[in-house]
Amino acid sequence: MxxxxxxxxxxxxxxxxxxxxxxxxxxxxxxxxxxxxxxxxxxxxxxxxxxxxxxxxxxxxxxxxxxxxxxxxxxTTQIQIEMGKEGKSLVDTAAGGVQQEEIERVVAKHKKEMADLKAELEAIKQSNTAARRELEEERSKLRQQLARWESEKAELKEGLDKERGARQKLEADIATERENHKKWRQEQELKFDARSNTINKAPQKTAAIQPTVRGLGVGYTENIDLKLIYIGNPNAYQFAQSEQYPPYLKSIPRKDRMSIFDIFNFSALTETAATLLFGSPTSPSMQSVYQIVARNRELHTKSRESARNGRPDFKPDMHFNKNIGLRDDWYTDAAFGQQQFTGTNATTITLAPQRWIEEFKTVSNVQQRADVASLLTDHPGSIFIQDYSDFRSAMGVSPSYEFTSDGRYGCSSVVLFHLEPEGKLHPLAITLDYKGSMKESVAIFNRRISSTIPGDEAEDWPWRYAKMCAQCSDWLRHEVAIHLVNTHLVEEVIIVSVNRAFDPSHIVFRLLEPHWSTTLPLNAAARETLVPKIIIPLTGFTPKQTYAFLKDSYSKFEWTALYIPNDLNRRGFPIEDLDKHKYHNYGYARNISRMWNILRRFVQTVLEDAYPGGDAQVASDRSVFAFYQDVRSSSGGQLSSFPDVKTLDELIDFVTMCIHIASPQHTAVNYLQQYYQTFIPNRPSALFSRLPQSLAALQKFTEDDVLSALPIRRPREWWIMAHVPYLLSFEMPQDSTILHYATTASNSRSNPSAIRKAAGALRNDLDVFSRDVYRYSLELDDQQTPYEVLDPGRTAISILI
Known part of the structure; x- marks a missing residue:
């Protein structure tokens, strides 16, 4: 082009x-x-x-x-020559030809797809009515899409012709206006010359004009009777309630509306949509894990070579960027443990409560693993856990219930780790699917009690299967709770309530508004399509169970407990100790704690300027009062954990948290999905064979059993399982990063001076931090996969995708 x-x-x-x-x-x-x-x-x-x-x-x-x-x-550029000198319309130029070819390609593709569907309809005329009706619907959709492309093609030509005519008319009008203005100036100069000979040159008295200054903060007034008054726009921003989702915006205002083509990468979206409609492309039958790995390498190499060869039709696909399957050690304990610290979900690894230590000690004694029992007894302060045991209670099913849906199986694992003195997080034990007690569950211990003990990890199929169960459990926790609920849906409630309670000129509104871009239409698309039609059909849980888990996750969201200093301390990672060698591998914690402090310093600088009256001024701010009441209200946000905001410190923390959720937190849990999840054996969304019901059955597992748990015989689900993280992981444009925001905010005259000044300091802090991001990454033991996702030059300003 x-x-x-x-x-x-x-x-x-x-x-x-x-x-x-x-x-x-x-x-x-x-x-x-x-x-x-x-x-x-x-x-x-x-x-x-x-x-x-x-x-x-x-x-x-x-x-x-x-x-x-x-x-x-x-x-002179090519298009200027063609349109200016040769008189071509845009559609007849070389650039127009490129666009035309793309449209023609899409039209031809849809025509072929329609023909294929028609042939398929003919073949199944005698089959059941439901199947024929479904195919008719798909054919109708394709016909509509084809008509839309044909219409757009015609509109493009018509619009270009109209634009050329309008441009010619505009140029003529400008020429006329320029001539009229020239005559008018000549007349005015003659009049001025005539009048200047007689004008009275005595000095004239002028009245002093006092400028009117409109404050961006609230005025400080003592003893205000705080009634629930919505100063913002409560009519345009109304909450809707549903059985499936937390409260959400009932109708997106026109100014915030976007199509999915404005949100998602077009090529990735069409590739994913085609998979949903027509199934995945055929792929070679996989008879071993080695073949899966080799196929992954082959597709990656092919995609890279296409780019290097400069093929004109090349577009990056999900195999273009690296994934963890390209590592020779992707299946090892070291890679599995490190993902808890720098993977897609590095936010839930927690110091193990004594209850779990005792339960695993009991099982270790039953299985005659005295070495494990001794370790748990001697080092309880270094035992960590990933706990998914609450899935059944959250979904409202009995402890013995078997998770299954359409041939897919789910599980609620519990994983025990030892954080070794040198900083490696080593997995010790895994309960495949916790059913209310260890006695009713299948638990397995790692043969290697320490990361320094050698062993044939590649052939330890029972343990590899157990780790796959753990990753499957974490897939649901991450996608539904950590990613969707804790960032997207919580932030939407904040956006709605802020718009209801605050005037757009309020300093809190001015601080938060830049971090809302795309979030509302993106969430609407998730509720309409992504969750019901893609996420749920990939899991081993029914729609009812998944929605129950989603609502339960929202009800358990603890606002102040998730402030980064509180969260890390609660989970066993003291802020003051993060630079000690024991924690040097926890890249997420080291980066996110720094980012929290940087954002809080920025917010504090702005709000201390806007609230010179301090705590009393905050307590008397009607908008702040209306806001936090609205977030907690049963008819509003229903976020019961949201705190009162009555002091300046509380207001600073609240605003910091809102920016944190939208920017670094969402970036950390979203943009690594392509790397860790497009290679399905690393993090499958479901298992495709029934889980073993006893330890003896698990210990007999071979490579064939591991393969049967993967969607090898269900290529459509394999393909979608890989495409979803690819679709959600496109890097944002440079003008959508938090570093770009700090730069532009510090220079924009439309911003209040307090924000401009604070943004300049924010930019300096982010510049320093960007170097520390790379330093932290270089200090990791694992040097095969850098952890640079929170580099300010790559951290999104809002929830963009």
Missing amino acids: FQSLCGTQTYKNVVVLTTFWDQVEPEVGARREAQLQSNFFKEVIQGGARFMRHNRTPKSAGALLSHVFNNLVPV
Whole structure:
């Protein structure tokens, strides 16, 4: 498209600017630059383009501008030649042709799909009515899509013709207006000259005009009778209630509406939609885990080679970026343990309560594992747990209930870890599916009580299966509770209540509004499509059970307990100890605690300026009072754990938490899904064979049993299971990061001075922190998978996807 728009004759005027040279080693940067020159920009370089480096200094910026203004001679672009000199319409240009080809390709694709469906309809005329009706519906949808594409094609041509006519008329009107204005100026100058000869030049008295200043904070008034008054826009922002979801916005205001094509990457969305409608492409039959790994490598290599070869039709797919299956040790205890610290869900690993230590000690004695019992007795302060045992109570089923849905199986595992003195988190024991007591459950202990003990982990199939059960349990906890509820849906309640209670000029509104982009329409799409049609059909739980778990997760959301300092201390990771060697592998904790402090300092600076009256002014703020009452109300947000906000510190914490949820917390639990979850054996969403009902049965497990638990014979579910994390993990544009927000907010004259000043300090803090992100990553024992997701240059400003 670039070549079609600009033409090869403009390549000599192209500058490819590479950045962040101040954050990488010179050799690393030079190597990456050489790759860009020899691969992605090879043709442009051959045409005369120049590479330049910017290290965020005035000198390098000046060098760029000097080159552009002093050395480059303007040239006419290809599209200017075609439209200006040759008189072509946009659709007849080379660029228009590229767009036209894409439309034609999609139209042809839909026509073929319609033909295929028609043939399939003919083949099943004698089959059951329900199947025929479903195919008719799909055919109707495709016909509508085809009609839409044909209509858009016609509208594109018609719109371009109208635009050209309107542009010509506008140019004529401007010329006329310019001529009229010239005549008017000449007349005014003549009148002024005539009047200036007689004008009285005595000085005139002028009245002083006092400017009116509208405050962005609330005025400080003592002893206000705080009645529940909504100062914001409660009519446009109303809560809706349902049996499946927490309270949500009843109707999205027009200004906030977006289509799914504005939210998701188009290529990934269409690829996922095609999988839902027509099933997955055929793939070779997998007879071993080795073949699955080899196939994953093959697809990754093929995607990368297509990019390197510069194929014009190449578009990155879910195999283009790396996933954990490319690691030789993806299945090991070390990789499994490290995922609790730097994986998609690094937020729930917790110091084991004494109750669980005692239960596992009892089982270890029964299974004659005295070494485990001794470790649990001697080092209770270093025993950690991932506890999914509450699934049955949350879903309202009995302790003995077997989770199954349409040939898929779910489980509620309990996993015990030892945080070793050197900082490795080593798995000790796993209960596959906790059914109210250890006696009724199947528990297995790791043969290797320490990470330093050698063993053939590749052939330990019972233990590998147990870890797969644990990852399956964590898939549900992460996707539904940690990701969907604790970020998306909680943030929506905050957005609605803030809009109901606060005037847009209020300083709290001004602080929070930048962190709402895309969230409301994205959540609506999740309720309408993602959860009922994709997430639930991937799990081993029924829709009723999944919705019950979702609502239960919301009811258990503890607002102040999840403030990062409180949360980490509660889970056994003291803030003051995070830089000690024992915790050096907990990348999420080290990064998120720093980010919390940075955000809180920013919020504190702004609110201390806006509330000079301190606690009394906050306590008398009608909007703050209305807000927290609305969040807790049974007819409002129903978030019972939300605190009173009556002091300045409480207000600072509340605003910090809102930004934290929307920005770094959502980034941490969302953007690693592609890496850890597109390779299905690492984190399956469900199991596809019944769980073993005894330890003896589990101990007989072989590779075939592990394979049967994967959706090998159900390729559509395999494909969707991989596509969903791929769809949800696209990196955000640079103008949607928190670093970009800090930069623009500090320079925007539309912001209150308090926000501008604080944003400048925020930018400086984030710059320093970005270097620490890379330092923390380099300090990890696991150097195969960097943990850089919370780099401010990659941290989304809001819940964008």
